[in-house]
Amino acid sequence: METRQRHRERVLLGKVPWLLAAPALLALLFLILPLLGLLIRAPWPDAWQVITDDQAVQALRLSLITATVSMLIAMVLGVPLAWLLARSGLPGLGVLRALITVPLVLPPVVGGVALFTILGRSGLLGRPLFELTGFAFPFTPYAVVLAQVFVALPYLVLSVEGALRTADSRYEEAAATLGARPMTVFSRVTLPLIGPGVAAGAVLAWARALGEFGATITFAGNFPGTTRTMPLEVYLALETDPGAALMLSVLLLAVSVLVLVLLRDRWVNRW
Amino acid sequence: MTRRPHERPDAGLAARICLQRGALRVDLELAVLAGEVVALVGPNGAGKSTVLRALAGLLPLQQGRTMLGSMIMDDVDAGIREPSHRRPVGVVFQDYLLFPHLSVLDNVAFGPRATGASRHDAREKARQALRRVGAAELSTLRPGRISGGQAQRVALARALATDPQLLLLDEPLAALDARTRLMVRGELRRHLADFAGATLVITHDPVDAAVLADRLVVIESGSVVQTGTPTEVARRPRTEYVARLVGLNLMTGTGHGHRVDVAGGGVVHVAAHSEGEMYVAFRPAAVSLFTKRPEGSPRNLWQGRISGLEPHGEGVRVEIGALHLGASILAEVTQAAVADLGLRPGSTVWAGVKASDVEVYPR
8 A cells, every 4th residue: 555655656756847846956956055055164173162152152142042032022922913813803904914014024124223213212212211211222132132023023923823714713612602701712722722833933933033133233233242143143253254154153053953843843743 | 292391481592583694594583492402404504503603692693682591692672692601502513623632521621610610620510521421431532532422422511511501402413424323313312301401403314303302493594484393394394395304295285175286287185174275295105106007096196207216215216207296206115116017217107195195284
């Protein structure tokens, strides 16, 4: 049975038209070759020295902490927003959804500038905040988190909204007939049912936050230890020590892949 | 109709439901006494599920009012619409909709827990409910690991664990295979008989309806076309759909003593005296078939052409058209008779029915 299936698959593969096969293969190479290049050209003998360098450790620590905090904030804010989009049936949701996708297509640098106009020291909200408390976001780790949430939130919202749309809403109706109030339905039925979707969205948001560069450097600046995240560190290193930049890139790649694999096993396929 | 001892007319469901769903306009009245089991029967698209969803509070009414005991669930004129979670209504959905992420026990405990019971009390209540339906041993399993028949029992336990006053069952046996269905049907009948509240079962299966319900309400295109006990409905169908459902030949006509002039142009002789607008109905098994005009013939004898044959239970159903009746009729004969008479599509036959085998009743 199984061998027959295999045989059929191979026959089907043999019939893939080259007009599709050629660009597909090209795309695959295009995605994989640069990663291979990274691994091949990285100065492996210097690996330990580069990775344990104070600045690199600081940058990695800041990146991991801010990306995780950003992911959590994105989940707390994004899941309810996704629910609103998918379930509330309010008017004007189409416009709202379009607005949410804007940060997705916006160049991150522009996002950073936009954040400045609102939350900068002389921004619309930033100035009263500064006058009242003496606190301003720019050039602090909080600004790093804000920049990351700004770019990562849409990924989470769209991913969770998709999960909500494909989830069978009749389970929610069944819960309501059992006497569950809307909030109970959400926490005890909806959320567990879309768990894999939320996990996928969270991983996407985390990865997007970890890689954030443009909005961070514009809005949060580039101070070692407070706002210089790994991508910024890599970029700077590229000008002074290309070998170190390669090694740091490999490190960032390894961390992302590791987290992705761990989360997949833990969160997805729960039942 | 005999009334069960615990039937309480004051505690049941009284509803008038009007709403538009696409091309379908539902407009009907429905009453179910506490302790009574009513089957809502009708073809696909008749509005059965719409009625169920409206009663469960999942669909708003456009007009009408629903009361359960002294509680007003909907009253469009007064602007009242209780949300689903505040209605004392339990629902067993067609594919059961057991929460896949919860164990069987927690599925059943969900209702009590959601309505304020402590975790411990809710689980205790769930255990009792599961024991009552004979599913206690399934407690720790996930719904994905149990069979259809077991899921049916768990869904029933889950609905009953909230102590509803109205129990709604949407095609409770449709998801089961034939063998399981037979067993579960008998079980379900017992559980429904024990339930003190009002029960409304939606089904398109006449056997399910007859076994489970005290009374049938037949709806077509959103309106009630017939109500009565299963026996009454089976003996005296009032629409083509019901006649087909219970497997009877049905015609309408005008009675003149012992003859009824059928709407299609023929005549049916009947034993009972009839006058005015009448239905005539007879069982396919009461029809005898002959290849030649028989002698000492029954009172009703029509010549026609066989338009179809299909196996039905032990015997064969023969559809005969082109009679002088303006309608085709069904006859039920044995396999042997089909062979002996050489019956096949296109054969010309004589169909005879004794007048005493024809049921006649006013429209």
